[in-house]
Amino acid sequence: MTLPNPQGGSLLARYLTPEVWEQLKDRETRYGVRLEHVVASGLKNPDSAVGVYAGDEESYTLFAPLFDPIIADYHGFGPEARHESDLEPAHLNAPNPDPEGRYVVSTRIRVARNLCCFPFGSALTRRERRIVEATVVRALEDLSGELAGSYHPLYAMDRATRERLIQSHFLFKEGDRFLKAAGLNRDWPDARGIFHNPDKTFLVWVNEEDQLRIISMEPGANLQRVFARLTRALAELERRLTFAFSERLGYLTSCPTNLGTAMRASVHVRLPGLAADEARLKALAAKHGLQVRGTHGEHSQSEGAVYDVSNKQRLGITEVEAVRRLAEGVAALIAAEQRT
Ligand code: ADP
Ligand code: CIR
Structure with a gap:
């Protein structure tokens, strides 16, 4: 070439x-x-x-x-730096940034994981992708209590159900051109799917951009509870699966923006006043290390002044610190909104 x-x-x-x-x-x-x-x-x-x-x-x-x-x-992670993880909810001090429930619609924390000893999605063969799916689903179906749920393969889901799950923010979108060009959508929808508990507060996407996207989410702004649920799930899954991990870069992911914690902690927050000047909103969020996305995630627009605000840095910061900073930054955005 x-x-x-x-x-x-x-x-x-x-x-x-x-x-x-x-x-x-x-x-x-x-x-x-x-x-x-x-x-x-x-x-x-x-x-x-x-x-x-x-x-x-x-x-x-x-x-x-x-x-x-x-x-x-x-x-901001140099060649000499080492990543450190902290998934202990007792270490987290992230008070609810919107206790009256006036601004934050929902909270979601997800991490990406890939299985050790397989290539990542863009280099998997069809057969390997099916082995990954079967391995992950076996581990998921072994979970109990609040984490117990069922797996729904994409091929078996009708279009209306898929659309409904995407619109309600539970399921990945289809046909992402960035993923397609990377080879991540080959053989779609084979060996892709979603696992979730009945309340849809714990969900796992299988074989999208990463082999696992492990998600804890719920309405409101109780970051502490969303984080604790996620860490419980991770501890359970770590006992059943071995993930791709490097001493230097932490958890290894398809996209280098997700390395380290592989975590994106986000709130959906309604900011009608700040929406009048999106450039200023983004600059304000960036000051707190936060990234602003649209209502339907990456590469989407805001609807009804609802923004997806999340940690930008995922490597060289612990999970606990990233969530704490999100709580702090969202509180600052809400304070700015109240001044508009
Ligand atoms: P990822 O979170 O994996 O980086 P996206 O930006 O595509 O990927 O978001 C995936 C889905 O999660 C989208 O439907 C998005 O709207 C939804 N989402 C993200 N944050 C929240 C949140 N705090 N509450 C509800 N849905 C959310
Ligand atoms: C891109 O390069 O725009 C896509 N491959 C997605 C990159 C990761 N997302 C992000 O930094 N917000």
């Missing part, structure tokens, strides 16, 4: 220099992941924010001259 010229303002365009291309272009991981696979999404989608996906654990070391500057830029 000849030297590509990535367009746009993505991190790929910033860091894929001719020197990096020359250095990495003939390398191949043991699962056959090559540089052209890693950069495919960003080349195809010039409006990418990041533009790269790892095909397996080894991608992060073999293609480090490309990943490391992207990771440093996004997370």
Whole structure:
């Protein structure tokens, strides 16, 4: 492949220099992941924010001259840094930022995980993806109490049910062009699905961008309770599954923005006053290390002045600290809203 010229303002365009291309272009991981696979999404989608996906654990070391500057830029995490995890709810001090329930519609905390000893989604074969699904579902069906639920494979779900679950924020969207270009949508909908408890407060997406997206969510702003539920689920799943993990980068994920905690803790918050100036809202959120997305997640618009506000940094920060900062930042946004 000849030297590509990535367009746009993505991190790929910033860091894929001719020197990096020359250095990495003939390398191949043991699962056959090559540089052209890693950069495919960003080349195809010039409006990418990041533009790269790892095909397996080894991608992060073999293609480090490309990943490391992207990771440093996004997370502020240098080559010498070490990631530390803290999933102990007793360490969390995150008071409800909206005790009267006037602004925060709902809270959701998700983490991404991939199974050790398989490639990630963009490099899985159809057969391997089915093995991943069966392995994950076996572990999930063993859960009890509040975490007990059932698995719903996507192929067996009718369109209306799928649409309803997507609209109510429980299920991943379909046909994401960034994931498609990375090879993450191959064989769709085979071996994809969703597990959830009857209340839909604990959910697991199987074989979307990552092999597992483990989600705790509920109406309101009780971050403490949402976090505690998630950590209980993680402890149970860690006993049944082995996840891809690195001493340096923490939990390993398809997209380098999710490394480390692999956690995105978010609230859906209604901010009609601040909505009048979205640039100012985003700048205010950024001051608190928070990212603003639309009502239907990444690459969507806000509806009814409801914004998805979440931690931007996921690597080089503990889970506990990321949730604490979310509580603090959301309280500040609500205070600013009250002044409008
Ligand atoms: P991810 O959370 O995996 O990074 P998305 O940004 O696509 O991916 O969000 C996935 C879904 O979760 C979307 O439907 C989004 O609206 C929903 N969501 C995110 N945060 C919340 C929240 N606090 N309350 C309800 N739904 C949420
Ligand atoms: C992109 O590069 O825009 C997509 N591949 C998604 C990147 C991760 N999301 C994010 O930073 N908000």
